[in-house]
Amino acid sequence: MGRHMTAISLSHVDIAYDGQRVVHDVSFEVAAGESFALVGESGSGKSTVLKAIAGLAPEWTGQIEVLGQPGSHRPDRTLARHCQMVFQDPYGSLHPRKTVDAVLSEPLTIHRIGGQDARVEQALADVGLDRRFRFRYPHQLSGGQRQRVAIARALMLEPQVMLLDEPTSALDVSVQAEILNLLKRLRRERGLTYLMVTHNLPVVSFLCERMAVMNKGRIVEIAPATALHDGAFRDPYTQKLYAASGGD
Amino acid sequence: MTLLSVENLVVSFPTSRGRVNVVDGLSFELGRERLGIVGESGSGKSMTGRAILRLIRPPGRVEGRLSFEGQDLTSLGERDMRALRGARISMIMQDPRYSLNPVMTVGTQIEEALRVHERLPRRDMRARVRDMLEAVRIDDPDRVARLYPHEVSGGMGQRVMIAMMLIPRPSLLIADEPTSALDVSVQGDVLRLIDDLVRDHGMGLILISHDLPLVARYCDRILVMNAGRMVETCDAGDLHAASHPYTKGLLAAVPRMHETRDELPVMDRSAWAGT
Numbered sequence A: 001m002g003r004h005m006t007a008i009s010l011s012h013v014d015i016a017y018d019g020q021r022v023v024h025d026v027s028f029e030v031a032a033g034e035s036f037a038l039v040g041e042s043g044s045g046k047s048t049v050l051k052a053i054a055g056l057a058p059e060w061t062g063q064i065e066v067l068g069q070p071g072s073h074r075p076d077r078t079l080a081r082h083c084q085m086v087f088q089d090p091y092g093s094l095h096p097r098k099t100v101d102a103v104l105s106e107p108l109t110i111h112r113i114g115g116q117d118a119r120v121e122q123a124l125a126d127v128g129l130d131r132r133f134r135f136r137y138p139h140q141l142s143g144g145q146r147q148r149v150a151i152a153r154a155l156m157l158e159p160q161v162m163l164l165d166e167p168t169s170a171l172d173v174s175v176q177a178e179i180l181n182l183l184k185r186l187r188r189e190r191g192l193t194y195l196m197v198t199h200n201l202p203v204v205s206f207l208c209e210r211m212a213v214m215n216k217g218r219i220v221e222i223a224p225a226t227a228l229h230d231g232a233f234r235d236p237y238t239q240k241l242y243a244a245s246g247g248d
Numbered sequence B: 001m002t003l004l005s006v007e008n009l010v011v012s013f014p015t016s017r018g019r020v021n022v023v024d025g026l027s028f029e030l031g032r033e034r035l036g037i038v039g040e041s042g043s044g045k046s047m048t049g050r051a052i053l054r055l056i057r058p059p060g061r062v063e064g065r066l067s068f069e070g071q072d073l074t075s076l077g078e079r080d081m082r083a084l085r086g087a088r089i090s091m092i093m094q095d096p097r098y099s100l101n102p103v104m105t106v107g108t109q110i111e112e113a114l115r116v117h118e119r120l121p122r123r124d125m126r127a128r129v130r131d132m133l134e135a136v137r138i139d140d141p142d143r144v145a146r147l148y149p150h151e152v153s154g155g156m157g158q159r160v161m162i163a164m165m166l167i168p169r170p171s172l173l174i175a176d177e178p179t180s181a182l183d184v185s186v187q188g189d190v191l192r193l194i195d196d197l198v199r200d201h202g203m204g205l206i207l208i209s210h211d212l213p214l215v216a217r218y219c220d221r222i223l224v225m226n227a228g229r230m231v232e233t234c235d236a237g238d239l240h241a242a243s244h245p246y247t248k249g250l251l252a253a254v255p256r257m258h259e260t261r262d263e264l265p266v267m268d269r270s271a272w273a274g275t
Ligand SMILES: Nc1ncnc2c1ncn2[C@@H]1O[C@H](COP(=O)(O)OP(=O)(O)OP(=O)(O)O)[C@@H](O)[C@H]1O
Pocket: A017, A018, A022, A041, A042, A043, A044, A045, A046, A047, A048, A049, A088, B147, B150, B151, B152, B153, B154, B155, B156, B181
């Protein structure tokens, strides 16, 4: 896959679980190298949109493209090479009987990538975990340490696109700052594209150019992140969210 | 009046470098008030909560004195402890969807939590569960009650856990990052609900959170932890004027709504090592 101007594109996407539709008619595009935020009410379908893009929510209709390739209805190895997801709760996504080392080496083995030892060390250092943690199991880590392992795992394959579901909501502010700085640096150095779910508007202000706001399964507004400076939103739900977040 | 007193609490685990104290001589007292615990990832916040409920499993080890409503928790048998958990002391776990029983609907799980507290006819039970789900701002409580944990969203999972822990009306609630997946508006409602119990029923609250503005706004008192120890404690309203460099470091790392910094300040961990 070469370089594309548009990294992610969704057009009239509906998504259902067991026939019950939870996401309605979602359309947006994320340019290559852009950071795009998805914010909105709890239960409005943000994680579901990310899962559909990653091929993990099979019941979708409409059009999804990632780096010019049509979206998939099942997990797809070629897609995984270029597009990685960090899940909302790292507990469920880390295998309880695999050490941190095994979790981080596995994607390299699957995709036959060498230099594993050095890459694992680097990835741990990138997310601020020292060597002590390399051979621990998930239950021997704190919540924030687990989340950092999940982020490190997603970075192992050096993807071009990252789908980040509340990547820093389990992290204290100091580690959050390190991870946000890291994401920003990686984007500058490698031109990564981020689609990030968060309920933290200041995080959007720091990292993203644009944001889509979801409410009850629909996108109600797409706005530039600079709207967070002055509250220039037109949708009533967004205005409420902004005011409740301490914006004025 | 003192509800909980923690004296010289030590939680340790064996590691390749010998036994390490992840909570290292922590002491504090809690009345019928709201105490916020903040601190970096790995500083021992969750382990402190788990130790109070005696949920640290071997090879982990707990030392020190814990007393709750005048009762010595360390000497209680496992059976008495089980009766206490969920009835008089509840803990909202940091990982809600993972802490819930995966093969039971969330409605049934909340019913079970209520049953510990009181016996009610089935219909009334259902109604109470429904009211509780509505109180945590779940709009369609009947649908959600029938879902399994993997079928609810992250924020719904947190609210189910909160509903489950509040329904028996505990005297002490330990809430570990209870609202980290909630948007601010739902968060406000959930915190008000917890507040009602503090005010009207004299519940004590330990709120573990990395959201410093939230803790400053919501709690009465704040305890700042680093590497298993307390570095500072202050009235919540005075957090912005905290004196310890570690606390100041935390405050500076908070992103702002009108963010203009290209890089957020990170903490220089060597600065207070050994303090
Ligand atoms: N596996 C599933 N089976 C059935 N329904 C599901 C499943 N996963 C999610 N849902 C439902 O889909 C809706 C959207 O959930 P989703 O997880 O996408 O919300 P969200 O916007 O990410 O919320 P949050 O901010 O709380 O994480 C919810 O009503 C949820 O109950």
